[in-house]
Amino acid sequence: MKVKSLEIADVLLIEPTVYGDDRGFFFESFNQAQFSALVGQDLTFVQDNHSKSARGVLRGLHYQIKQPQGKLVRVVDGEVFDVAVDLRKASPTFGKWVGETLSADNKRQLWIPAGFAHGFLVLSESAQFLYKTTDFYSPENERAIIWNDPTLNIRWPIDTMPILSRKDAVAQAFPDAEVFAGSLDS
Numbered sequence: 001m002k003v004k005s006l007e008i009a010d011v012l013l014i015e016p017t018v019y020g021d022d023r024g025f026f027f028e029s030f031n032q033a034q035f036s037a038l039v040g041q042d043l044t045f046v047q048d049n050h051s052k053s054a055r056g057v058l059r060g061l062h063y064q065i066k067q068p069q070g071k072l073v074r075v076v077d078g079e080v081f082d083v084a085v086d087l088r089k090a091s092p093t094f095g096k097w098v099g100e101t102l103s104a105d106n107k108r109q110l111w112i113p114a115g116f117a118h119g120f121l122v123l124s125e126s127a128q129f130l131y132k133t134t135d136f137y138s139p140e141n142e143r144a145i146i147w148n149d150p151t152l153n154i155r156w157p158i159d160t161m162p163i164l165s166r167k168d169a170v171a172q173a174f175p176d177a178e179v180f181a182g183s184l185d186s
């Protein structure tokens with residue numbers, strides 16, 4: 001497994017060791033011991049999620065103000081541009097974002113600790129997105145930041161309007177008081 005630190009501390013890009021042979025390939029998509037050693041703590045994942053989206057769909061930017069979720073995300077079909085935004089108010093990179101291309105081909109995973117907003121844009125005809133979370137879904141605590149917030153200025157690789165859910169189309173602006181009030185300490 002290769003691990004790359006990104007411009008925001010604690011967000012990690014993970015490239016698993018892939019064993020190929022004339023049948024195809026095998027790789028460990030998750031190993032608790034390796035992951036705990038990597039992040040330096042014994043995190044427990046309590047939920048697995050799986051979504052499928054068409055080209056141009058953008059899901060996000062979502063976070064939970066209570067029960068913040070750490071997410072270990074990967075793509076098993078297609079390709080996405082995956083983004084994490086630092087909402088940890090004590091962080092020197094508060095309000096900064098990182099983006100990585102994750103695909104079934106590159107098999108890369110992104111570890112996004114609790115305290116981040118998360119979203120992705122589908123770059124392929126369709127994409128299947130799998131992720132593990134360190135806390136449960138809590139709809140009453142879920143918040144959304146608009147994908148093209150001018151303060152965040154995320155450089156999404158799209159020059160048309162993405163396909164958004166109704167919720168995401170009317171999401172909040174970043175410098176919203178609640179975000180600062182609700183921004184996460186982890």
Ligand SMILES: Cc1cn([C@H]2C[C@H](O)[C@@H](COP(=O)(O)OP(=O)(O)O[C@H]3O[C@H](C)C(=O)[C@H](O)[C@H]3O)O2)c(=O)[nH]c1=O
Nearest residue numbers: 049051059060061062063071118119120136137142165
């Ligand atoms: C997230 C979630 C959703 N749902 C239900 C609620 C809705 O009836 C339906 C679709 O939910 P939503 O439109 O919020 O799904 P996404 O837009 O993919 O949301 C996700 O988008 C970005 C990428 C994230 O990082 C979050 O994990 C999550 O917010 O699934 C559940 O039952 N459990 C869940 O954990």
